[in-house]
Amino acid sequence: MSAPSRFIVLILGTLTALAPLAIDMYLPALPQMQTDFAASTAQVQITLAAFLAGFALGPALYGPVSDGWGRKLPLYAGLGLFTLTSLACLFAPTVEWFTIARFFQAIGACAGGVIGRAMVRDLYPPQETQRVYASLMLVMGAAPIVAPMAGSLLINQFGWRSIFATQALLGAACLILLHRWLVESHPPHLRHRAGFLGALRAYARLLADRSFMAYALAGSAGMAGLFTYISGSPFVLIQYHGVALDHFGWIFGANAFGFILAGQINGRVLHKLDRHKVLAVAQWVQLVLATGLVLIAATDFGGVVGLSAGLFVTIACIGFIAPNSAVLVMAPRGGAIAGTASALLGMLQFAIGACASALVGLVHAHSAVPMAAVILGFALMGPLSLRLLKKT
Known part of the structure; x- marks a missing residue:
């Protein structure tokens, strides 16, 4: 991969990492926010669920718009919304x-x-x-390591609200990178402006595609x-x-590493x-490891060290599941429907x-x-989703 290409992947990885950063930076603040807002544990955890719900809804807009109008215009809109809502x-x-x-911050971040x-x-x-998706994951994967530590540092020095001032600055920086370095990648002759009903028909075709749904649900x-893990x-x-x-x-x-x-x-x-095959094996390994994680949690075996070890190996399996499912979803669906397919994949993941x-x-x-x-429950859902392929 050439140096310019690596730089483009780095920018795309940074844009893709906005959501993990927005999630992980504020995780250390959740107990403090519960006190400051005089809220219950459930109310504070619902703030994370609200973010994920927004992230599930946003792609419904960005997918068809990016297929019909190009990639940069909706990116400008999403990054601007992320900055303002931060x-x-x-x-x-x-x-x-x-x-x-x-x-609404999530709707901006998902662009x-x-x-x-x-x-x-x-x-x-x-x-x-x-290989490119693996490179994106390297940039994205830094977020669970760097973001909580950065969030803890900001909380200790300036309070939890400084986290969102930092996110607003990050959104503005991404706007500059987009304007300065990214070119439009979707040529006009491939754009298809289907309108609202056309977008619904495109989503309906993908939802009826057993291959798409099997791999999308697996991921x-x-x-x-x-x-x-992030929420709990x-x-x-x-x-x-x-x-x-x-x-x-x-x-x-360390667990996210x-x-x-x-x-x-x-x-x-x-x-x-x-x-x-890699995806299927990773799913079954995760199911076995998640069963062991439940036993560790139930017996408190090894305390925080035992729990962290169980989480480490269980979460590691997602490093095989996520990129392979994404490739299997996206590779057959290029051109005019790449944005729509990517959008529906994102909607399902975050819903x-x-x-x-x-x-x-x-x-x-x-x-x-x-x-x-x-x-464990969702680890069981993974292998079951691939059974859809046997009905095609």
């Missing part, structure tokens, strides 16, 4: 206000992920997309496990296990293997992720068992 989060007076602002995947499909041939189930870990580690705020980011990032490592192995070592996050909040207890049980 400021709304900064000045939120109540948890209800904050929840609404987070919902980078949806359109970034479509731009990869525009710019690179199918045989290179898995969504894997990502739901990640969102379960601040309360499990900080409140239940008594982990200090300064140490939370390190533990959270397995996700990055697996993604790089997948893109650089396993890229010549059959993607479907299911929002359900997982809300579920963890509703069944919250002073234990790691609910978090581990939800991860």
